Amino acid sequence: MSADARDDRAGVLADLSARIAPWLPKARWFPGKDRAAESVRVIDLLEIPGTGALAVAIVESAGTLLVVPVDPLTGLDAAAEPALAAAIAMLALGGGAVTGLHGSLVGRPVEARPSDNAPPLPRVAFPAADLRVRPLGGDASNTSLVIEGAGAAGGALVLKLLRQARPGIHPEVEFGRFFAAATDWRGTPEFYGWVEYVPVAPEGDRAAVATLHTFEPGCKSAWEVLVEWLADGGLDGAKRESMLDLARHLGTVTAQMHRALASRCDLPDFAPEPATAAGRRALGHRLATHARNVFTSSAFAASPQSQTLSPRLSRLAAKAPGISAELEALAAAGTTAADIRVHGDYHLGQVLVDESGQRVLPIDFEGEPTRPLAERRRKTSAAKDVAGMLRSFDYLVAHVDRLHGAGPGDPAPLAEAFLVAYRHGASRSAWWPTDADEERRLLAAFTLDKAVYELAYELANRPDWVEVPLGALERLAGV
Ligand SMILES: Nc1ncnc2c1ncn2[C@@H]1O[C@H](COP(=O)(O)OP(=O)(O)O)[C@@H](O)[C@H]1O
Ligand SMILES: [Mg+2]
Structure with a gap:
């Protein structure tokens, strides 16, 4: 890569850091409320195709990696933008990869389907013109969204954005796969897949950034x-x-x-x-x-x-x-x-x-x-x-x-x-x-x-x- 291209990337990330820094430390899910805006540094930006240039930013703050869906123009959080939520859900359901400046987001649909009477995989229409996306109340550490609409033939989905990306095996993913494929117990919402961030270096240091489950209505x-x-x-x-x-x-x-x-x-x-x-x-x-x-x-x-x-x-x-x-x-x-x-x-x-x-x-x-x-x-x-x-x-x-x-x-x-x-x-x-x-x-x-x-x-x-x-x-x- 040329030095110019490297400078360009660094410039893009620094600009975005400056736009995100004022609001990010005030987010409910921001860890360590005592951290200052200076500690916020965007280390990667992954533009998601088909979303009108929305993106996922990977942000580093005092050694923690944070996942911030973002509108790069404004620097504002775009987690609840229907097109972005639907695109991330599609990645988890269908697989595929989105390449960013220093890494990629990889969709990982659950491999094994439960053998008996599992509901059909939901289909999410994409692009997401007729989808409704609404936030789901929850704890402070993640952002969960319900994705529903005419395109979702098999029922609604819950997309959970894990706001902290921790390298390693994420228990939510591990248990989701276990319940999907390794037991008869059907006592938890069905798991469909996940999305992980894979940095170019260090190689293999993957971190789950989103999970996808069936939405249980009326609960x-x-x-x-x-x-x-x-x-x-x-x-x-x-x-x-x-x-x-x-x-x-x-x-x-x-x-x-x-x-x-x-x-x-x-x-x-x-x-x-x-x-x-x-x-x-x-x-x-x-x-x-x-x-x-x-x-x-x-x-x-x-x-x-x-x-x-x-x-x-x-x-x-x-x-x-x-x-x-x-x-x-x-x-x-x-x-x-x-x-x-x-x-x-x-x-x-x-x-x-x-x-x-x-x-x-x-x-x-x-x-x-x-x-x-x-x-x-x-x-x-x-x-x-x-x-x-x-x-x-x-x-x-x-x-x-x-x-x-x-x-x-x-x-x-x-x-x-x-x-x-x-x-x-x-x-x-x-x-x-x-x-x-x-x-x-x-x-x-x-x-x-x-x-x-x-x-x-x-x-x-x-x-x-x-x-x-x-x-x-x-x-x-x-x-
Ligand atoms: N599959 C689901 N169906 C219906 N509601 C759900 C589902 N998953 C989560 N919720 C709702 O969202 C809330 C937060 O979900 P949870 O997975 O516990 O996220 P957090 O990590 O933020 O605690 C739950 O208390 C519940 O009200
Ligand atoms: Mg919880």
């Missing part, structure tokens, strides 16, 4: 459903039985999900692994190290937004050694339960529920977004997911309490209904303890670990919510 998250129901008179209100029923359903479906995840001893990435004392020790050590890191982190020490919480955070920090010791005590747990692949970021917002409350579908197998990919893919105890859901009932009750004042009551009956149904569904499995003390220790450790993770997350992202995990940790640590 809400279990969180939304339960918030509505709880608001109607609390846990003892009109919806008491429906809520307990839903909690039981969740328990049953969660056990089915784990059964599917543990069902392939022949696939090394999924085969259950017998627990060992050394493995439990290592786990306890990892959880304790994570807790120590959180309690000594700058976000924790600063706790700036919340003067009133500072004394409570200090008191909790003083208990940090006890919390770490509690986590290390996992080493003493028994080893009757195998380690398996788990959902990894399991809570009420990660489960779809239809209007009848009978169809319950876990989604979003991305794992905890702030943890490295390798850690998210690590086999561990199913208690990680179970504890995640138990913590979520606590969040639910706290949230409804804040919305409506008069407390909706104690989450314990919901948690108990969930756990009893889960235990029943998990009975005679290799992955759930047969020993009651082992179960208690595993659940206690993962509940504590989750609350520590939540505290770190809320301190960094949602200061208004710090109170919830803080209260839980105070209870768990006896502050």
Whole structure:
């Protein structure tokens, strides 16, 4: 390549960096809210054919790669432009590649179709004149869009733009392929394909940037459903039985999900692994190290937004050694339960529920977004997911309490209904303890670990919510 051409490219990327920098750090999904606009650098630009010169920019910020669909003329976010969303979905469905300045976007349709009664692959009309694209409410880390319209013969689709492009095997893609081809479990929206960014150098360092699933119409998250129901008179209100029923359903479906995840001893990435004392020790050590890191982190020490919480955070920090010791005590747990692949970021917002409350579908197998990919893919105890859901009932009750004042009551009956149904569904499995003390220790450790993770997350992202995990940790640590 000539020096002129290289200069041209560098100029294009620098211009775009300048246009994106003012707004990008304010985006909901921008990681590390403390980063300044100077840290935003566009490193690649991939113009998507057929979209009227819209493009996908790959942006580097403090070592993180971000995916920014963009109108290069204005520098504004173009994620919700129908033509662009449809073109990215088409790539995922049909394969193909789009070449950029320093890499390409490659479409990867799921290879194996499920054998039995799978719905036909949806067809997306392209160009996308008659498609409707609308944003789907969600968490802060990604942007999900529904693509529907006259052209979508097989039903609507959900395109999820993974705003952070992490080199390596993305769990959402890995689980999507697994459920599509390796199990009979049909308890999650069907996965159609994904798009990955492949830089020219370093070669092979691919990163998923978008996934494509069936849209499940008429569903809400279990969180939304339960918030509505709880608001109607609390846990003892009109919806008491429906809520307990839903909690039981969740328990049953969660056990089915784990059964599917543990069902392939022949696939090394999924085969259950017998627990060992050394493995439990290592786990306890990892959880304790994570807790120590959180309690000594700058976000924790600063706790700036919340003067009133500072004394409570200090008191909790003083208990940090006890919390770490509690986590290390996992080493003493028994080893009757195998380690398996788990959902990894399991809570009420990660489960779809239809209007009848009978169809319950876990989604979003991305794992905890702030943890490295390798850690998210690590086999561990199913208690990680179970504890995640138990913590979520606590969040639910706290949230409804804040919305409506008069407390909706104690989450314990919901948690108990969930756990009893889960235990029943998990009975005679290799992955759930047969020993009651082992179960208690595993659940206690993962509940504590989750609350520590939540505290770190809320301190960094949602200061208004710090109170919830803080209260839980105070209870768990006896502050
Ligand atoms: N396949 C789907 N069908 C219907 N709604 C969905 C689907 N996937 C996601 N959603 C909705 O979008 C929200 C966010 O999706 P999720 O995959 O959890 O993204 P995030 O990574 O942003 O949490 C969900 O809580 C749900 O309300
Ligand atoms: Mg989610």
